[in-house]
Amino acid sequence: MALDGRLLSNVSVLAAVVDSGSFAKAADALGVTPSGVSRAIARLEARIGVRLLDRTTRSLGLTDEGRELYASINPLVLGIEDAVTRASGSAGAVQGRLRVNVDAFTSRLLLAPHIHRFVERHPDLSLELIARDQLGDLVGEGFDIALRFGTPPASSLVARKLIETRVATVAAPGYLARHGRPAKPAELARHVCIQVRDPLTGQPFAWEFRRGRKAIEVPTAGRLLLTDPGTILGACVAGAGIAQIKALGIQELLDAGQLVDLFPDWPDERFSLHVLYPSRHLPAAKVRAFIGFVEELLAPRAAG
Template identity: 75%
Template sequence: MTLDGRLLSNVSVLAAVVEGGSFANAATALGLTPSGVSRSIARLEARIGVRLFDRTTRSLNLTDEGRLLYANINPLVLGIEDAVTTASGASGAVRGRLRVNTDAFTSRLLLAPHLPRFVALYPELTLELIAREQLGDLVAEGFDIAVRFGEPPSSSLVARKLMDSRVITVATPAYLERHGRPARPADLATHACLQVRNPVTGQPYTWEFHRGRKQLTVPTTGRLLLSDPGTVLTTTLAGICVAQIKAVGIQPQLDSGELVDLFPDWPDERLPIYALYPSRHLPAAKVRAFIDFVMSVIVPGPTPAPARAPKPVKPTKPVKPKAKPAR
């Protein structure tokens, strides 16, 4: 198939439709009419001989062939944009719109407090941070990147592991003063344990404890079943229960003593966090910038030790000059 300017133009229209979610939004972004966008897609479909979209009056979805084509051409379109930006000598290569797919825990407890810093760093970038229970289809839904806990599904996505976070069991000092501190995981049977809903099964997560190769599963009970991570943290800080939470999201509360790690001798239950993106080529500048931002949030650099005051110098006694020998 011969590569020409019209083919490249039609491919860029395809990318705009996927990112915008409709022909009308693509038309606005590209400065075209909706009918002009429709004609470009029709020409592209005729050129390659397959239907790219399933269209109804209420929905627009990529076909399997359209999803495959977009997954392959989108990195190239982004690469062209990066190359043009770099060649133009523009002051900021990180620009445009960045769509991020994540879970509520990452969005609320990890990223939200730091987002003002990120948007201040890149004034030409528009960020869409979408929190949802399931990963979904990044390509079909026009996401640039996902940041998710847990092992990634088997797919064509690039998966970059960012870190492992401990899963720890915590309570407030006030709760422990009223109810006593459990000496071992099995003691949790007599405590009020906050249950968290697993979005996949709809059931509460199982409480596990890991130490080296040893693993315990401890039955727990509690009258609260929650799903929102912000509500989980707020409820735990209210001092009415014990909870299991990923340590990376509550480090400030651990450092301040608001929450106590009950079983530091069971340190090995861990959950990985991954960045997932569609391209196996070099990711776009905005994607690389976001990964660097997430890394700075979840793996902060060491805090420099406060400078110590110099030790006072003891005054020295004056030394009497030695008498010169007589010549």
Template identity: 60%
Template sequence: MNFDGRLLSGVTVLAAVVAGGSFVNAAEALGLSASGVSRAIARLEARLGVRLLDRTTRSLRLTDEGARFYQQVVPLLDGIADAAAGLSGATATVRGKLRVSVEPFFSRLVLAPRLGDFIAQYQELELEIVTSDEMGDLVAQGLDAAIRFGPPPPSALVARHLLDTRIITVAAPAYLARHGRPERPEDLARHVCIQFRDPRTGRPFSWEFHAGGRVLPVATSGPLTVSDVGTMLGACQAGAGIAQVMALGVKDLLARGELVELFPGWPDETFPLYALYPSRQHPPAKLRAFLDFCSETIR
């Protein structure tokens, strides 16, 4: 296919439509009419010989072919922007809009207290944090990256490992005063344990204890099952039961004595945190800055 300016123009309009979620929003961003945006998309689809968007009177979304095309070409648009910035002597400039999907627990307890510092440092950046337990399709949702706990699923996304946080077993002093403190992990079979539902399987996570290469599975039970870390922590603090939590984000609760770590002699179980973003050779400066900020915040 021979290149011409109309192709690049059409790709730019497509990127604006996906980012804005509608022809009207794309038209406002580009200074065009909604009908002009519609015609540009139609010309691009005709040039490529494939339908890029499924659209109704109420919604639009990328087709499978459109999502693949968008994932391939949008990094090239970013590369053009980076090249233009380089010519102006601003290769490290962090600017524009960045949309990141962040796991709610990490967003609330780790990122939120420092986001003001990040925004103050990069005043030409517009940051949108989308908190969600489900990552979904980054490209179709117009997201630049996602921050998620757990091993990354098989995909074409780039996965950047940010940390491994310890899994610890905790209880509130009020619970221990009523029920006594378990001395060994095996004692949990006689205690009330708060279960946490694995969003991938729909079943509660199994409880394990790791130390020196040894893995000890323990069957636990309790009347309360949750799917939100904040709810689990709140219930545990109130004395509703024993919980397994990520050490990241509960250090203050432990330091203040609101929670007690029960088995410090089993310290080796960990859970990873990853940043996931569309595959590209050179991530834009705004994304690199945010991921570096996440790493620094964790440290």
């Protein structure tokens, strides 16, 4: 027997009749007329093929078949009501489980140092922060929200730009003391450059520089081919070579003098950070809370 909305509705009417003890009281509880309740029970009996209620002008009772059906469906109806109550509560309460899909840079350099504050702020919420190379199927894989750099994919997902950051070319003072500072991007060909693997091709990303409408690509070389942003940053700070990395995650190191921005006059190789989630309609409170936290985290950081 196929399950449809009308069958579920009729079953819930039966549960209301049994719980209240009369058609009239069930009608009041459901906000319908007594005749509407009677028709729903008649449709359910016709659908199943047995009489479920023995009713006279003075009494109402379940038949044996009705009693067996009610015993089976009542826990399910209560479970549905409980689930709806919990779901409606999520519109205003930050609770349950939040699954966040992020790239490794965002996870390691932007969120990790601060995410404990979000968890402490919402004691009824558990957070799953999943770092992966590709966005994948956000809905199909059960994610509530994603944070991703670059152009959002063409899809039904809601995408909102949070901030824009430039790609900085940086080196540690110790590296520059040993090898000298390149005066222009073309001189990188003579330096040790930390390579970053493109997960789509398996090859190193090209090094690009943009200033206004001018764009150049510079060939670089180095014996280190890395993937993890934390490892890239750690190796660069240790003086292993020159690296390209989003300025958003390294501003503190630049301010502290642990890294030197080599070409601030080439500021226009940029990436935007977007938040993506499945629906614009009534996002859960936990989703809104996480977006607000990320915006709060990014607010003091310049988009340069």
